[in-house]
Amino acid sequence: MVPSTGYNKTRTAVFISGxxxxxxxxxxxxxxxxxxxxxxxxxxxxxxxxGLNYAKKFKIKKKVLNFKNKILSEKKLLSVLxxxxxxxxxxxxxxxxxxxxxxxxxxxxxxxxxxxxxxKYKGLNTHKRALNNxxxxxxxxxxxxxxRLDSGKIVLQKKVKISKNETEDSLAKKILEQEHxxxxxxxxxxxxx
Ligand code: GRF
Numbered sequence: 001m002v003p004s005t006g007y008n009k010t011r012t013a014v015f016i017s018g019x020x021x022x023x024x025x026x027x028x029x030x031x032x033x034x035x036x037x038x039x040x041x042x043x044x045x046x047x048x049x050x051g052l053n054y055a056k057k058f059k060i061k062k063k064v065l066n067f068k069n070k071i072l073s074e075k076k077l078l079s080v081l082x083x084x085x086x087x088x089x090x091x092x093x094x095x096x097x098x099x100x101x102x103x104x105x106x107x108x109x110x111x112x113x114x115x116x117x118x119x120k121y122k123g124l125n126t127h128k129r130a131l132n133n134x135x136x137x138x139x140x141x142x143x144x145x146x147x148r149l150d151s152g153k154i155v156l157q158k159k160v161k162i163s164k165n166e167t168e169d170s171l172a173k174k175i176l177e178q179e180h181x182x183x184x185x186x187x188x189x190x191x192x193x
Contacts, residue, residue: 001036001088001108001109001190001191002191009030009035009036009037009038010036010037010038010087010088010191011037011038011040011041011084011085011086011087011088012026012030012037012038012039012040012041012086012087012088012089012090013039013040013041013042013043013081013084013086013088013089013090014026014027014039014041014042014043014089014090014091014092015042015043015044015045015089015090015091015092015094016042016043016044016046016049016051016052016092016093016094017044017045017046017049017093017094017095017096018046018049018050018051018093018095019049019050019051019093020042020049020050020051020052020053020054020092020093021051021176021179021180022092022093022113022176022179022180022183023039023042023051023054023092023093024051024054025179025180025181025183025184026039026090026092026183026184026187027039027054027058027060029183029184029187034188034193035184035187036187036188036191036193037088037187039058039060040060040061040084040085040086041060041061041062041063041080041081041084041086042054042055042060042061042062042063043062043063043064043065043077043080043094044062044063044064044065045064045065045066045067045073045094045095045096046064046095047064047066051092051093052064061084063076063077063080065077067096070096070099071099074098074099074101074102077102078102078105087109088106088109088110088111089106089109089110089111089145090110090111090112090113090183090187091110091111091112091113091145092113092183093113094112097149098110098145100147103145103146103147108144110144110145111142111143111144111145111155111183111186111187111190112142112143112144112145112150112152113140113141113142113179113182113183113186114126114140114141114142114143114150115127115138115140115172115175115176115179116130116138116139116140116141117137117138117139117140117141117157117159118141118143118150118151118154118157119150119151120135121138122149122150122151123149123150126138127168127171127172127175128168130162130171131162131166131167131168131171135162136161136162137159137160137161137162138159138160138162138171138175139157139158139159139160139175139178140157140158140160140175140178140179140182141154141156141157142154142155142156142157142182142183142186143155155186155189155190156182156185156186156189157182158178158179158181158182160174160175160178
């Protein structure tokens, strides 16, 4: 990605479905001078997503689209993003799969964070599967989004050691803490900063 010209940061939308802790870390990062992005829109497929509260707290526009009719929701989504001059998308715990057509329209401009060391453990229940397989390490990955699930080019990864008495919850917590640091770092890397 090339940073926006002048003093303007690249206008970014964050897509969420739940708690939004990664959204919060991205908002904080976006307010620092070194950030090449500003967070200007929050999209959620879930009207009850806790992360939507950050819209009010940080005065960011938001929209809920239920994705029950994907074609229709994505049509509305594209129009909202266009009207708001959004040029980059960060998926952060967004539980819906975007269509090929949508991804094509934002080619090379959609990032996702995934709680495993990709290409291992694509999809759901990553921590459970890593523990069942007696892995010594897990971690998180920021990658570009392409039309195959969790398969786009990897930007950055952070390894996390799995301890002896690790549970799904403790591992999730440990990895999430790293996610909050990794996503901003990955954005800097994408912008060659
Ligand atoms: C994170 O672990 C992320 O990697 C995964 O879903 C979780 C979202 O957490 N895709 P939050 O909503 O950012 O707190």
